[in-house]
Structures are given as structure tokens and as C-alpha cells.
């Protein structure tokens with residue numbers, strides 16, 4: 001059992017929040033302060049929990065969903081408004097996040113026989129209406145939290161399946177590879193969250209690699225940002241270019257890799273490189289086969305895996321799965337060509 005060291009992983013990266021502030025957009029100014037407070041409080045709880053889990057194996061649970069209403073406060077697990085098997089409520093946001101969590105749970109179970117985030121059926125804790133106009137959604141190590149957005153730039157973050165899939169996958173990564181949330185391992189952590197956010201959206205919409213839009217967060221863009229998205233896996237660097245958010249900084253090739261210190265060493269920036277690889281592989285062997293290859297590889301990665309060792313791990317798994325006839329025979333070739341296309 002890996003240590004439960006989680007990230008405070010937010011769907012909207014710090015550089016977008018900074019651009020919005022520069023543009024004078026009334027995104028709650030305490031967004032990053034809230035994040036820091038959470039990180040500190042959560043770090044204490046997680047340290048306690050991981051020292052406990054080293055001694056006891058967690059009991060298997062049923063991955064029950066619990067939806068809490070933060071009622072525009074910054075408190076999590078405030079009012080329990082819907083639990084597993086409970087009737088729909090009058091609040092459509094509560095019902096949507098409940099349904100979406102069910103779709104994500106079912107995907108991991110059906111595709112990989114993997115139950116909840118920890119494969120031990122951990123309960124899925126979902127908080128909605130967090131803060132006032134809070135324009136973000138995050139996984140913080142043991143639960144998911146969604147703000148309502150400001151209604152202009154970002155609309156309710158709990159509505160989008162890819163956002164929930166992204167955040168929940170941070171939980172899956174935490175309990176499998178445990179990728180460190182910094183530099184290239186952090187970009188791979190972000191990459192995995194985008195991959196399964198996008199894959200689950202494709203499965204739900206019955207799309208193929210060719211018909212999917214490969215956009216992340218396009219459904220949370222408010223009236224002033226219509227037609228844009230947070231990221232594009234198909235064409236990193238082209239998801240947005242507007243006076244409010246600035247320009248999408250994601251590279252799609254190693255020759256443009258971000259080497260700065262912002263965004264934990266570019267975790268939401270350099271994820272564009274492996275994102276492009278996944279798009280190319282999915283286009284070559286179909287999304288479900290690429291997803292299987294990526295998930296099987298995830299279980300073999302280390303917390304410090306970088307892009308180069310990631311390529312080695314994917315190739316090794318491609319060979320293994322092709323022998324077992326679980327992916328097409330030419331998968332290894334497709335994978336090699338796809339990594340070459342981004343300079344790896």
C-alpha cells in the first residue's frame with residue numbers, strides 16, 4: 001500500500017487565475033489563500049492517516065457517494081444532501097455531481113476492475129457550492145470540492161464530467177503511482193487526470209478518438225469565454241487565446257518544454273506533451289485500447305517517473321499487452337512514433 005500523499009490539485013491552474021486578475025476579473029481574490037490553508041490543514045490529516053495506514057489494511061467499502069452542500073461557505077462536509085441510493089434533490093447541481101461520480105466509478109470498475117480511487121472502495125466525498133463564486137474545483141487528498149464559478153468567466157464547475165473525471169483521477173494516481181506533484185512527475189500526474197477526464201467523457205458521449213473534441217473544461221467556460229477550453233489534448237497550446245485568460249501556454253513538443261518554477265514547475269503546462277502523445281496513440285489504436293495501456297502502465301510508475309522513463313514504461317507495457325492480445329499487434333510501433341512526434 002502506497003502512502004496516501006495527495007496533491008491539492010485544482011482544475012484551473014494558477015497562471016490562468018493570475019491572468020484573470022491582471023484583466024481585472026472579479027474572481028475571488030482569496031482563491032490561492034484558500035488553497036494554501038487547505039494544503040496545510042490537509043497535510044496534517046494526511047500525515048496522520050498515512051502513518052495509520054502503514055499499520056492497518058483499510059477495510060473494503062462500497063465506494064458510496066456522499067454529496068455535501070457547502071452552502072457558499074468554505075467548509076467541506078457541511079450539510080449532507082444526498083447519499084448513495086438516496087432520492088434526487090431539488091438542486092440540479094447536487095444531482096449532476098452525484099450522477100457524474102457514478103459514471104466515473106462505473107468506468108473504472110468496468111474498464112479495469114478498479115473500485116473507487118483506492119481500489120478498496122473508498123467512499124466518494126463530493127462538496128458542491130463551495131465558497132462564494134469560487135472559480136475552481138479540486139481534489140485535496142481525500143475528497144472532491146466544486147465551486148459555483150462567477151457565472152461570467154466560469155460557470156458551475158460541478159456540471160462538467162471531464163472536470164469530475166480529472167479530479168477523481170488525481171485520487172487514483174495518488175493510490176497507484178503516487179506521482180509527485182512537481183516538475184515532470186507532476187506533469188504526468190496532470191496528464192493522467194486529463195487522459196481519464198477526456199476518456200470518460202468520450203465513453204459517456206459514445207465518441208471515438210476521431211469524433212471526440214479532446215478538449216478539457218470546455219463545458220465550464222462562462223458566457224464571456226464561449227468557444228474556449230482550459231486545455232486541448234489534440235492541439236496543446238490552442239485551447240484559448242483571449243484578453244481575459246491570456247494565451248494557452250502548453251507546449252506540444254520537448255523543444256518548447258517549460259523550465260520555470262511557476263505552477264509547481266509547469267505541471268499544467270508540460271502535461272501538454274504527454275497529452276499529445278495520448279491523443280496520437282488513441283488515434284492509432286482507438287481510445288479504449290490506449291486507455292488500457294495507460295492504466296496498466298500507471299500501476300508500474302514510481303513517484304519520480306519523468307517523461308523519458310514514462311516512455312520506457314509505456315513501451316514495455318505495450319509489448320506485454322500486445323502479446324496477451326489485449327491491444328493491437330502494431331501498438332508498440334504506434335507508441336514509438338507518437339513519442340517521436342513530440343521529441344521523446
Ligand SMILES: [Zn+2]
Nearest residue numbers: 009010190193
Ligand atoms: Zn489536475
